[in-house]
Amino acid sequence: MPPESKTFNPDSTDNLLAEASHCVKCGRCLSVCPVFRETGRETEAARGKLSLIESASAEEIKTSSKRLKEIVSFCLLCGACAEICPNLVPGDAIIQKARETFNSKDNLSLPFKLTLSHILPFPARMNGVHKAGIIFHPLLLKKVPSESGLNWRFPFPHDKKHRLIPELTDEPFLKKYSLKKPPSNPSAALFVGCVSNYVYPAIAEAVLDILQHLEISVFIPPEQACCGLVAFGTGITGIDRKLAQKNIAAFESTDPIPIVAFCSSCSSHLKNYSELFEEKEWRERALKFSQRVKDFSEFLFDAGFQNQSDLKPVDSSRRLTFHDPCHLRRKQGIFDQPRQLLKSVKGVKFVETGEENLCCGSGGSFNLSHYDISLKIFKRRLRSIEKADVDTVVTSCMGCLLQFLDGLYQENKAIRVKHLAEILGETFPR
Amino acid sequence: MLKKKVISKLAKIVGQDNISTSQEDLVCYSYDAVNKKFLPDAVIFPADSGEISAVLKLANKEQFPVIPRGAGTGFSGGTLPIWGGVVLVTSRLNQIIEIDTDNLTAVVEPGVVCGEFQKEVEKEGLYYPPDPASLAFSTLGGNVAECAGGPHALKYGVTRDYVTGLEAVLPTGEIFTTGVKTMKGVVGYDLTRLIVGSEGTLAIVTRIYLRLIPKPETTLTIMAIFKNIEAATRTVASIIKGKTVPSKLEFMDQESIKCVETYHNLNLPSDTKALLLIELDGDLITVERQADSVEEICREQGSFRVDRARNSQEAESLWEVRQAISPSLAQLNPTKINEDIVVPRSKIPYIINQIEKIKNNYQLQIVSFGHAGDGNIHVNIMIDDKIPGEKEKADKATKEIFQEVLEAGGTLSGEHGIGITKASYLAMELPEKEIELMKKIKRVFDPNEILNPGKIFYGKV
Numbered sequence: 001m002p003p004e005s006k007t008f009n010p011d012s013t014d015n016l017l018a019e020a021s022h023c024v025k026c027g028r029c030l031s032v033c034p035v036f037r038e039t040g041r042e043t044e045a046a047r048g049k050l051s052l053i054e055s056a057s058a059e060e061i062k063t064s065s066k067r068l069k070e071i072v073s074f075c076l077l078c079g080a081c082a083e084i085c086p087n088l089v090p091g092d093a094i095i096q097k098a099r100e101t102f103n104s105k106d107n108l109s110l111p112f113k114l115t116l117s118h119i120l121p122f123p124a125r126m127n128g129v130h131k132a133g134i135i136f137h138p139l140l141l142k143k144v145p146s147e148s149g150l151n152w153r154f155p156f157p158h159d160k161k162h163r164l165i166p167e168l169t170d171e172p173f174l175k176k177y178s179l180k181k182p183p184s185n186p187s188a189a190l191f192v193g194c195v196s197n198y199v200y201p202a203i204a205e206a207v208l209d210i211l212q213h214l215e216i217s218v219f220i221p222p223e224q225a226c227c228g229l230v231a232f233g234t235g236i237t238g239i240d241r242k243l244a245q246k247n248i249a250a251f252e253s254t255d256p257i258p259i260v261a262f263c264s265s266c267s268s269h270l271k272n273y274s275e276l277f278e279e280k281e282w283r284e285r286a287l288k289f290s291q292r293v294k295d296f297s298e299f300l301f302d303a304g305f306q307n308q309s310d311l312k313p314v315d316s317s318r319r320l321t322f323h324d325p326c327h328l329r330r331k332q333g334i335f336d337q338p339r340q341l342l343k344s345v346k347g348v349k350f351v352e353t354g355e356e357n358l359c360c361g362s363g364g365s366f367n368l369s370h371y372d373i374s375l376k377i378f379k380r381r382l383r384s385i386e387k388a389d390v391d392t393v394v395t396s397c398m399g400c401l402l403q404f405l406d407g408l409y410q411e412n413k414a415i416r417v418k419h420l421a422e423i424l425g426e427t428f429p430r
Numbered sequence: 431m432l433k434k435k436v437i438s439k440l441a442k443i444v445g446q447d448n449i450s451t452s453q454e455d456l457v458c459y460s461y462d463a464v465n466k467k468f469l470p471d472a473v474i475f476p477a478d479s480g481e482i483s484a485v486l487k488l489a490n491k492e493q494f495p496v497i498p499r500g501a502g503t504g505f506s507g508g509t510l511p512i513w514g515g516v517v518l519v520t521s522r523l524n525q526i527i528e529i530d531t532d533n534l535t536a537v538v539e540p541g542v543v544c545g546e547f548q549k550e551v552e553k554e555g556l557y558y559p560p561d562p563a564s565l566a567f568s569t570l571g572g573n574v575a576e577c578a579g580g581p582h583a584l585k586y587g588v589t590r591d592y593v594t595g596l597e598a599v600l601p602t603g604e605i606f607t608t609g610v611k612t613m614k615g616v617v618g619y620d621l622t623r624l625i626v627g628s629e630g631t632l633a634i635v636t637r638i639y640l641r642l643i644p645k646p647e648t649t650l651t652i653m654a655i656f657k658n659i660e661a662a663t664r665t666v667a668s669i670i671k672g673k674t675v676p677s678k679l680e681f682m683d684q685e686s687i688k689c690v691e692t693y694h695n696l697n698l699p700s701d702t703k704a705l706l707l708i709e710l711d712g713d714l715i716t717v718e719r720q721a722d723s724v725e726e727i728c729r730e731q732g733s734f735r736v737d738r739a740r741n742s743q744e745a746e747s748l749w750e751v752r753q754a755i756s757p758s759l760a761q762l763n764p765t766k767i768n769e770d771i772v773v774p775r776s777k778i779p780y781i782i783n784q785i786e787k788i789k790n791n792y793q794l795q796i797v798s799f800g801h802a803g804d805g806n807i808h809v810n811i812m813i814d815d816k817i818p819g820e821k822e823k824a825d826k827a828t829k830e831i832f833q834e835v836l837e838a839g840g841t842l843s844g845e846h847g848i849g850i851t852k853a854s855y856l857a858m859e860l861p862e863k864e865i866e867l868m869k870k871i872k873r874v875f876d877p878n879e880i881l882n883p884g885k886i887f888y889g890k891v
Contacts, residue, residue: 021764024463025463026463028754031566040522048458049458051467061454087693088693
C-alpha cells in the first residue's frame with residue numbers, strides 16, 4: 001500500500017494566503033510564466049510558489065527562511081498565471097501578499113530599501129535626491145539600475161551591470177507646473193508619476209498638449225506623490241499606504257472630475273487603492289478616488305480622440321506596434337483602446353506582433369534583483385517584435401518603456417520605443 | 431534521508447547549481463497534478479544522458495530511489511517521490527534535435543514541451559497528433575512515460591503510435607537504444623513499446639525518435655448541445671457507427687460545463703445537460719461533407735442546437751475550454767478522485783447510465799467528460815475528504831464503476847496510467863500471471879528497485 005499522502009488543511013480565513021490552497025497543481029501556469037519559461041524551475045512558477053506559501057502558512061516551512069523570501073521575490077507579478085488559471089486563483093495577488101507577510105524586502109539592496117522607506121514618501125526629500133542625482137549623475141548614475149517605479153534616480157554604486165540610465169531632467173515636471181495658475185473650472189486632474197516627473201517631463205507635456213488640443217482643461221495637484229506600486233509589489237508594508245493617502249488627499253478637492261494617469265502601472269495601482277485599506281474611512285475615500293481614475297488611453301478613447309478627421313499624418317515609413325503593459329491589459333482589461341487610437345493616426349502602419357501578452361520582463365523591482373533573467377525575458381519579447389519587422393514600439397507604462405530602452409540598447413537594436421502620448425502628440429500642430 | 435556524502439557526490443555529477451536540498455525547493459517538487467504531497471530528499475537537474483547514467487549508478491550503489499520528472503502534470507502520481515529519494519528533472523534536456531522533412535521524422539529530448547514541439551513541426555507543414563489536455567505545459571518525456579493520449583486518439587492514436595525508437599538509461603546506469611528511425615522494424619523484441627507507458631519504472635528516456643504525418647489541410651469544429659445526457663451519448667455511438675471518424679469527439683456533462691463556464695463563458699442555455707465538441711479534419715470538401723452528416727446525426731439524435739465555429743480563433747477557444755475542465759472541477763469539492771476508464775464505444779450510453787445510478791446510490795458528486803469518441807471517459811468523483819466517511823464512500827463507488835467497466839469489456843485507464851492512484855485496483859483487471867510477468871520484467875530492468883519504486887504495483891516488486 002502506498003504511504004498516505006499529507007494533505008493540507010489550512011484554516012479557511014479571509015486571508016488571501018489561504019487561497020493558495022485552491023491551486024490544484026494542474027500546471028497550466030507553467031505554460032505562461034515568463035520566468036519559468038526561461039529557467040524551467042518549478043520554484044519560479046505560481047504552482048511552486050503557491051505550494052510553498054501553503055507550506056509556510058501551515059508552518060511546515062519557517063516564514064523567516066531566506067530561501068522562501070528569495071523564491072517569493074522571483075516573480076514579475078505580471079498576472080499571466082492568474083489569467084490562465086481554471087480555478088481563478090489570483091497567483092500574483094497571493095505572491096504579493098506573501099512578500100508583505102514574509103517581509104521579503106530583506107532581498108532588496110540597502111539603497112533601494114532606503115529609497116522606499118525614507119525618501120519616496122516625502123516629496124521634498126525626493127526633490128533633494130533628484131538634485132543630488134543631477135550633480136552626481138555623470139559619475140554615479142552611469143551604473144544606476146534604470147528601472148520602473150522610482151529607483152532610476154538613486155545611485156547604486158555597487159551595481160556592476162552596465163545598464164542604460166536615462167538622464168535626469170533639470171527641473172521636475174511637477175515643480176515647473178506648480179508655478180502655473182490652475183484653471184478655474186478643470187475637467188480632468190492629471191496624475192504624473194515619478195518617471196515622467198523626474199526623467200521624461202516631455203511625455204507629461206505631450207499628454208498636456210493632447211488634452212488641451214481636445215479642449216480639456218487640466219488641473220495638476222502639486223501635492224501628489226509616487227503611486228506606490230513598487231513599494232506595494234515589493235511587499236513593504238505601510239509605505240504604499242502612506243503614498244496612497246497622500247494622493248487621495250491631493251486629488252480630493254477636484255472630486256468628481258476624472259483622474260488621468262498616463263503610466264499604466266500607475267493607473268492600475270491607483271484603481272486598486274481601496275484594496276489597501278481595511279479601515280472604513282480610508283477605504284471609502286480610496287474607493288471614491290479609485291472610481292475616478294482613468295488610464296490615458298481609456299480616457300482619450302472615451303473623449304473621442306480617434307474620431308478626429310484632421311489628424312496630421314505621422315512619418316509614414318513607420319511600422320508601429322503596441323506593447324501591452326501587463327498592468328493595462330491584464331489588470332485593467334484595456335486592449336482595444338490604445339490600438340484604436342494608434343490606428344486613427346494617418347500614415348503609420350500598425351501591426352500586431354502576435355505575442356501581445358508577453359511581459360517585457362520589467363516587473364517593478366524584479367528587474368533590479370534579477371537583471372539577467374529580466375533581460376532574457378525581454379529578448380523573448382523582442383524576438384516577436386523583430387519578426388513583425390516593427391521599427392517603433394509604442395507602450396504606455398514607464399516600467400515597460402525603461403525596460404525597452406535598456407533592452408534595445410543592450411541588444412544593440414535600432415528599434416525605437418515611444419510612449420503613446422509621444423506618437424499621438426505628433427498628429428496635430430503644437 | 432540521503433547521506434551528506436551522497437549529496438556531495440550528486441552535486442559533483444550535476445554541478446552545484448543543479449541540485450537542491452533545501453526544504454523550500456523540495457516542496458516545489460513534492461507534487462504533481464494528483465495534488466498530493468511527498469517530499470523528496472533532493473532534486474537534481476542533469477544536463478545529459480551521461481550525468482543521468484552516473485546518477486543511476488550511484489543510486490544502485492547507495493540504494494536510493496530516483497524519480498524521473500518532466501513537468502509534473504500527471505494524473506496518477508507517476509512522479510511523486512512516495513519513498514523519498516532524488517527527483518530527477520528533465521528540464522535541461524529540452525532540445526528539438528532534428529525535424530527531418532525528407533523522412534517525416536523528428537528527434538527530441540524528453541524535456542521538450544509537447545505543444546511547443548507541435549508548433550515547430552506545423553511550421554514545416556507536418557503534424558504530431560497526440561494532444562493531452564496538458565499539451566501546453568507537459569513534456570514529451572512525460573507523455574512517453576505515461577503513453578499520453580488526447581482527443582486526437584480517436585483518429586490518430588496515442589503517443590506510442592508515434593514513437594519509433596528511444597535512447598534511454600537503464601536503472602543500472604547503462605545507456606542503450608531501442609527501436610528504429612525507419613517506418614518499419616521487427617528486429618528483436620519491441621522494447622520501445624515496452625518502455626512507452628512504463629511510467630518511468632523501466633528506464634529514463636533521454637532521446638525520442640518520432641514519426642510525423644502531413645498536417646491536415648483544414649479543420650472544422652462543431653458544438654452540439656443536448657437537453658439530456660442519453661441523447662448526447664447516443665449521438666456519439668451513431669457518429670462512430672455512421673463510419674465518420676472525426677479528429678476529435680469530446681463529451682461534457684452538465685457539472686463539467688458548469689465548472690468550466692466560470693472560467694470561460696460559453697453562453698449556453700440554462701437547460702443544457704450535455705455537450706459534444708466535434709472536430710473534423712482533412713481536405714476542405716471532405717470536411718464540409720462530413721460536417722453536414724455529423725450535424726444531421728446530432729439533430730436526429732436530439733441536439734437542440736448545433737453550432738459551427740466560424741473561424742479558427744473561435745474553434746481554438748472552444749478547445750481551450752475543453753482543456754480547462756479537469757482542473758476547474760475543484761470548484762465543486764477540494765479532492766478529486768480522477769479516473770479515466772475506457773469502454774467499447776457502443777457501450778458509452780450504458781456506462782454513463784450506470785455511473786448515474788452509482789452517483790445517485792452513493793449521493794456523490796460524480797462528473798464525467800472526455801474523449802467519448804474513443805470510449806475514454808474521465809470520471810471524477812469530487813469529495814471533501816475532511817468529511818468522515820467520504821473517502822470510503824468514494825472508494826466503494828470507484829470499485830463499482832471499475833466492475834461495470836470491466837464487465838462492459840473495458841479497461842481501467844486509457845491514458846493516465848496506474849501510478850499510485852490505481853495501483854490497488856490493478857488485480858481487478860489483470861490476471862495474476864500477467865502481473866507476475868510484469869514484475870519479472872521490472873526486476874530484469876531494475877534489480878535493486880531504485881527507479882520510480884512503488885508505482886504501478888502495490889508496494890515492492
